[in-house]
Amino acid sequence: MSVCKERIIIGFIGTGVMGRSMATNLLKSDYKVMVYNRTKAKAEELIKQGAIWKDTVAEIAGEANVIITMVGYPKDVEEVYFGESGIIQNAKAGSYLIDMTTSSPKLAQKIYEAAKAKGLHALDAPVSGGDVGAREAKLSIMVGGESAAFEAVRPIFEAMGKNIVLQGGSGAGQYTKMCNQIAIASNMIGVCEAMAYAKKAGLNPQNVLKSIESGAAGSWSLSNLAPRMLSGDFEPGFYIKHFIKDMRIALESAKEMGLKTPGLELALSLYEELAQKGEENSGTQALFKYYICD
Structure with a gap:
């Protein structure tokens, strides 16, 4: 993937307290952002700011080349990535998958292995800093995965946070x-x-x-x-x-x-x-x- 912004299409899944502010900062950094949330009302503010609404995870996965997830629980992560209409099944080869949910390290490793088998690049990248850090783009971002994938999407992380560290292989972020x-x-x-x-x-x-x-x-x-x-x-x-x-x-x-x-x-x-x-x-x-x- 080129790091040229014009070629990056970000799909953001999960627009709750944290995700909404994170996606807002991506829009402010002039990225093209598509959004999906189980409750569309929680994405309305982002849509008004220029985000493009998609009705399903599959649509996001099929069109974006960077897919960020910020959902609630490991069971939600599992569903979003491995469901029949999920990311792994529908993402385009070469896409970057970034789970920023705080989730299980074992699940992060499972996503990485499944993504690699499909020609996808997966990173686990949970955050700290709360709602204030999310709003002010000052999150601490803890990343697990391959160095090349990390460097490719570093500018995207920099639009959301300040303290961004690659901690090691898959699961290390979690x-x-x-x-x-x-x-x-x-x-x-x-x-x-x-x-x-x-x-x-x-x-x-x-x-x-x-x-x-x-x-x-x-x-x-x-x-x-x-x-x-x-x-x-x-x-x-x-x-x-x-x-x-x-x-x-x-x-x-x-x-x-x-x-x-x-x-x-x-x-x-x-x-x-x-x-x-x-x-x-x-x-x-x-x-x-x-x-x-x-």
Whole structure:
């Protein structure tokens, strides 16, 4: 594939909270973008911006030469790639397939092998940075796959993110994302407990943040999600239900490797408890409710 923009036709599948902003940034970078989502209403904003709507995954696969997927769960990835009207079956030889969903490393490897057998180039490229990073094209993109394929589509990644690293062969991007989610899981507990502690101690939590976010305790979650917690904003930048999915994948992978992850297990149990109370569609910062409501 030539990296000449005029010859690139991007098919973007999955226009939710993250995908919508990512596709928007591709349009802003003057790429031709076709979109598909199970609920067309979620793609209307992109269509108004110039994206071309397609009615099926098969149509996207048959016309695009770069296909990006950003769907919800591994079962959705499986369906989109391996269904009868899916990408593997319908993509043109030589096309580049980029799954940016946080999904199973084993599934990423399965997609790579199936794509290679059909003359397709597959990369797993999950992202981090939340809704803010997606909107501002500052996502961290963790890539697994062949170096030549990575270099061919690097300009496309650069339209969506800033920290773009090829981590290794197929599945390496997903394994790296699991490292990211494991680090976030325990950190979110710490952020929530720190803010709850500040409130109980009679401090002004916003002032506490000013002192601790730039020191050794600093983290993305502390700077970006703690203010949302304190203002009562629990709207999703990243859904609890999707974080639970990620933590389960990470825990399964860790067990396969014989690795103990007690922090991950605790975080998963707390988020599962919140989901059972109806918070599965809230943002991950809603973990704060566990502390302020009990």
